[in-house]
Amino acid sequence: MLTEFEKYLAAQDCLTNEAIRRISSLAIPRTLRRNEFILRTGEICRHKIFIVKGLLRTFNTTVEGNEHILQFSPELTWTLDVESYDQQVPSRFSIDAIETSNILLWHRNDFNRLLAEIPAFKQLADQIIVRNVYRSRQRMLTILSATPEEKYADFIQSHPNFRSRLPLRMIAAYLGISLKTLTRIRHAQLQR
Amino acid sequence: MLTEFEKYLAAQDCLTNEAIRRISSLAIPRTLRRNEFILRTGEICRHKIFIVKGLLRTFNTTVEGNEHILQFSPELTWTLDVESYDQQVPSRFSIDAIETSNILLWHRNDFNRLLAEIPAFKQLADQIIVRNVYRSRQRMLTILSATPEEKYADFIQSHPNFRSRLPLRMIAAYLGISLKTLTRIRHAQLQR
DNA sequence: TGAAAGTATGGTCAAATGACCTTGTTTAGC
């Protein structure tokens, strides 16, 4: 599990082997079963999370019971509830596993120490945040301007491999459309 | 114009007077008239922008001519197209002035130099980015889960002073609903 | 392997929404 992570870090091409080992040394491996939570609404997010294998989702459930998905986190990506983690405040989102997943955790103190110790790691972390900002702006624009059909097309194009890993209702919950609308779109596409 | 900016920085309470003067010294003041652009789709974003007075908007126009607003930037906030600025790539968004505005600009090289020279400034910049991430997550959730009426209520509550500064059609373009829907909501509210 | 839970699809219907057009009012800027 750690080797995959170390390969990932090495591929970023900005860290010494020593730094990579140091970062790994503070990671806590953990396995999540399908549907298992790593963070629940109201809890405080105490870890940075790296997904080695599997698929997590960040979502919110309204009082009426509707789920809305903010983010899917597949293997070789990071996740957490930023606000809860940074400010140690109750989280507004939940994170759970869609597939059985292997993840790595770092305690906040440990992670902050690493950022302070290893400037190149801090740079990498900054880069990751900034790339998330790009993507989230792009998604915002799509949600605002695209029709349901375009949203789905866009999703399939940006995440081709997700299609087979996710139930449609989750794709609908991510796109902000109803399952009914999504099946209608797919039905229409089959006609062509 | 610079004094207001220096007051803003001083209020952040993390920079020495010397640092504040240094940062100001590299700023380029500029005035934008109503409807004047500071960045157009396709151009490269070459500056960090601080709004001293006035109101800017970041938006995108679809091929059909529909405008979608990603962000309003009132006085004492920062703006830019992150992706275009960071990677010096053509911008997908435009930024223009809704009100006559006084802004400050920094060239990328100058700004990067400041970040490197003044660690506390880098920290402040990181903080601002992260706060933007919080807000954008929250907005994403609202767009995904709220009804048009809730979106409008949420907007008025979060930005009470914007109501009088923005034409309704811009609020609609920000919320991702049609002007018609927005006027209907307002009409219904008057009935009560 | 078999029962239970989860999933995709379809039907029907009511409600919400947007497109288009008109009108009266307000605002901006010379």
Next chain:
DNA sequence: GCTAAACAAGGTCATTTGACCATACTTTCA
């Protein structure tokens, strides 16, 4: 201060969307 442009709101109508329900199929895991 005046004129042209921008704006809010209303009417109408077609379309889209979601809620609710039933059904058939698939997956999971005990």
